[in-house]
Amino acid sequence: QDCTFFTRKEILRLHGRYHEMAPNVVPMDYTKDPDVKLPMQLIINMPELKENPFKERIVESFSEDGEGSLSFNDFVDMFSVLSEMAPRELKAIYAFKIYDFNTDNFICKADLEKTLNKLTREELTAEEITLVCEKVIEEADMDGDGKLGFADFENMISKAPDFL
Amino acid sequence: HFGSSVASYFIFLRWMYGINMILFGLTFGLVMVPEALMGKPYGSLPRKTVPRAEEATAMNFATLWDFSGFAQYSVLFYGYYNNQRTIGWLKFRMPLSYFLVGVGTIGYSFMIVIRTMARNANEEGGGDDTSFNFSWKMFTSWDYLIGNPETADNKFASITTSFKEAIVEEQESRKEENIHLTRFLRVLANFLALCTLAGSGYLIFFVVRRSQKFALEGLENYGWWERNEVNMVMSLLGMFCPTLFDVISSLENYHPRIALRWQLGRIFALFLGNLYTFIIALMDEINLKASCLLLISIFNIYWLEEEKIVKYNMTIWEASLYNGTIPENSTAPPVQVDPADVPRGPCWETMVGQEFVRLTVSDTMTTYITILIGDFLRAVFVRFFNYCWCWDLEYGFPSYSEFDISGNVLGLIFNQGMIWMGSFYAPCLPAINVFRLHTSMYLQCWAVMCCNVPQERVFKASRSNNFYMAMLLFILFLSTLPAVYTIVSIPPSFDCGPFSGKTRMFEVISETLEHDFPSWFGKVFGYASNPGLILPFILLMV
Numbered sequence: 001q002d003c004t005f006f007t008r009k010e011i012l013r014l015h016g017r018y019h020e021m022a023p024n025v026v027p028m029d030y031t032k033d034p035d036v037k038l039p040m041q042l043i044i045n046m047p048e049l050k051e052n053p054f055k056e057r058i059v060e061s062f063s064e065d066g067e068g069s070l071s072f073n074d075f076v077d078m079f080s081v082l083s084e085m086a087p088r089e090l091k092a093i094y095a096f097k098i099y100d101f102n103t104d105n106f107i108c109k110a111d112l113e114k115t116l117n118k119l120t121r122e123e124l125t126a127e128e129i130t131l132v133c134e135k136v137i138e139e140a141d142m143d144g145d146g147k148l149g150f151a152d153f154e155n156m157i158s159k160a161p162d163f164l
Numbered sequence: 165h166f167g168s169s170v171a172s173y174f175i176f177l178r179w180m181y182g183i184n185m186i187l188f189g190l191t192f193g194l195v196m197v198p199e200a201l202m203g204k205p206y207g208s209l210p211r212k213t214v215p216r217a218e219e220a221t222a223m224n225f226a227t228l229w230d231f232s233g234f235a236q237y238s239v240l241f242y243g244y245y246n247n248q249r250t251i252g253w254l255k256f257r258m259p260l261s262y263f264l265v266g267v268g269t270i271g272y273s274f275m276i277v278i279r280t281m282a283r284n285a286n287e288e289g290g291g292d293d294t295s296f297n298f299s300w301k302m303f304t305s306w307d308y309l310i311g312n313p314e315t316a317d318n319k320f321a322s323i324t325t326s327f328k329e330a331i332v333e334e335q336e337s338r339k340e341e342n343i344h345l346t347r348f349l350r351v352l353a354n355f356l357a358l359c360t361l362a363g364s365g366y367l368i369f370f371v372v373r374r375s376q377k378f379a380l381e382g383l384e385n386y387g388w389w390e391r392n393e394v395n396m397v398m399s400l401l402g403m404f405c406p407t408l409f410d411v412i413s414s415l416e417n418y419h420p421r422i423a424l425r426w427q428l429g430r431i432f433a434l435f436l437g438n439l440y441t442f443i444i445a446l447m448d449e450i451n452l453k454a455s456c457l458l459l460i461s462i463f464n465i466y467w468l469e470e471e472k473i474v475k476y477n478m479t480i481w482e483a484s485l486y487n488g489t490i491p492e493n494s495t496a497p498p499v500q501v502d503p504a505d506v507p508r509g510p511c512w513e514t515m516v517g518q519e520f521v522r523l524t525v526s527d528t529m530t531t532y533i534t535i536l537i538g539d540f541l542r543a544v545f546v547r548f549f550n551y552c553w554c555w556d557l558e559y560g561f562p563s564y565s566e567f568d569i570s571g572n573v574l575g576l577i578f579n580q581g582m583i584w585m586g587s588f589y590a591p592c593l594p595a596i597n598v599f600r601l602h603t604s605m606y607l608q609c610w611a612v613m614c615c616n617v618p619q620e621r622v623f624k625a626s627r628s629n630n631f632y633m634a635m636l637l638f639i640l641f642l643s644t645l646p647a648v649y650t651i652v653s654i655p656p657s658f659d660c661g662p663f664s665g666k667t668r669m670f671e672v673i674s675e676t677l678e679h680d681f682p683s684w685f686g687k688v689f690g691y692a693s694n695p696g697l698i699l700p701f702i703l704l705m706v
Contacts, residue, residue: 051316053320095303099303112302115302115303116302116327119302119320119323119327120320120323120324120327121320121324123320123324124324124327124328128327128328128331131331131334132298132302132327132330132331135297135298135334136298136299136302139297139298139299140299156299156300156303157303157304160300160303160304
């Protein structure tokens with residue numbers, strides 16, 4: 001409870017959801033701190049995440065081993081950051097991780113193209129995609145290296161009116 | 165489900181409901197309940213009784229639906245209240261309470277609207293709209309609250325459209341445009357919009373005049389349409405003109421958000437114009453109803469003439485009770501007369517209150533019927549007839565309707581304006597409005613879930629909130645003008661209501677100061693109300 005933004009009741013509810021995804025694997029009793037991880041496939045089928053185009057990236061960024069399997073702690077962490085009680089700076093940190101597809105700590109043009117394709121389900125033509133990505137880098141890149149570092153990203157996001 | 169913009173409409177609706185609950189609490193608790201509990205009961209005074217002539221039809225449903233008959237002579241309307249200074253064993257000062265509640269509801273509404281605006285302005289944080297345009301679109305356009313596949317599909321489509329729009333704009337800004345043609349088209353569009361507004365104003369004036377003619381000839385000769393013509397015409401205008409404005413705005417070729425602002429502005433002007441034309445026409449109507457013989461002159465003088473005539477008639481009538489045997493100045497014991505038989509003076513406040521209540525009720529009915537027919541039946545038709553129809557109904561012409569956020573918000577604001585205007589004359593209006601908001605909340609929620617599809621245009625809800633608040637404030641100011649004008653300048657009816665017998669309604673305050681407060685208080689107040697003190701105070705507030 002100290003590491004997340006949830007109350008005790010909410011954590012218990014989360015545990016209920018975690019358990020019902022794989023009842024035979026997840027034990028009801030967590031006092032012995034068992035080492036149980038659920039694979040990514042199960043988690044991205046949750047109704048809250050199912051329609052989200054970035055669901056795989058979200059799960060990957062919260063998983064400790066980087067493969068996408070979440071232990072219960074990771075699970076609670078993920079929902080805690082996504083909830084409305086988390087501060088904006090924390091969300092910005094994780095958002096940066098999510099949009100960084102090749103995990104090199106920079107959002108480069110290829111990452112932007114992948115993001116755009118996921119957002120529009122590949123409805124845009126190739127030249128439209130290039131145009132948009134160029135515009136994004138032109139707008140947000142402050143240090144001129146052709147890709148977005150965390151500072152650029154945070155600077156841009158902090159001014160956005162509806163970053164949830 | 166539908167994203168944050170539709171949710172913002174319902175949040176606004178809930179906030180309005182909260183305000184109306186408080187207004188209702190004030191009027192109900194401090195005006196209607198004391199009068200009902202402690203005032204003289206029905207039938208004891210002439211102003212509280214249905215006149216003999218109307219008694220036969222007083223309990224009919226049609227009369228009650230029209231808010232005359234028993235409904236008119238009850239705590240629901242201004243005319244019922246007695247002008248006794250205190251009533252009951254608690255010595256509750258009824259006229260003072262009525263006056264203060266009327267002023268207090270307005271003051272409270274002002275305070276809360278301004279406070280909400282200030283709070284909204286702080287949270288927005290300002291910031292440039294044009295920088296980071298594409299970046300924001302890329303990183304913040306997905307609404308993480310969506311869980312429904314259909315909604316998700318729509319959201320993808322709208323994001324794609326939004327990107328395409330932005331791309332097109334970017335490309336267009338790099339090339340020249342034909343400024344002259346665009347300007348000409350915009351001027352033409354504004355001209356058409358003005359014509360529509362003028363046309364609707366004239367139509368309302370014409371219809372009100374016609375209804376006066378019908379009233380003169382007796383309403384029994386005409387069917388339901390003629391009787392309710394004014395209300396139906398106003399509601400229909402409110403339904404069709406915005407669509408017309410939408411068509412006109414396609415000439416203008418603006419950025420969608422700017423086009424929406426123009427649209428909202430025009431609809432706003434339409435409603436305002438309709439309301440004021442209605443009131444002006446109504447003022448004339450009260451004149452005509454009062455006396456068909458004299459021609460129209462200045463309203464005040466004219467009304468006093470009318471009252472003198474009625475007073476004279478009443479003295480003659482009283483004299484006739486004594487069979488004319490007793491001269492005027494003697495003090496004979498009063499003859500017992502049933503209050504229903506006493507001739508009445510005209511009671512314009514109740515008439516105005518009744519008109520407002522009728523307008524509100526018909527507006528509510530129109531909204532519900534529009535939802536049922538426009539949304540529900542249309543959805544049923546599209547879903548079931550799609551199999552046996554030539555073209556694809558779901559994508560082609562009727563398709564499912566979108567939830568019209570701006571239209572609904574404007575309707576809500578306009579309705580609230582009417583409530584504010586009428587609640588001084590009809591204390592029951594906030595109660596009716598609470599009931600209406602309550603049912604409309606659930607009805608619209610059900611309609612949105614069941615029959616509507618999410619909007620295609622991405623409507624940034626957070627930025628428009630202050631726009632709606634500003635319009636609400638403006639309407640509040642405009643609606644309180646008539647009521648305040650009547651309080652300050654027009655003498656109340658001599659025969660009905662809590663201020664009868666006084667020359668001006670606000671005299672109740674000076675009367676209270678004289679009788680109820682110690683004398684030094686009155687002196688202090690007299691000094692404090694010196695204009696020399698009040699003017700700097702007003703400047704300080706500004």
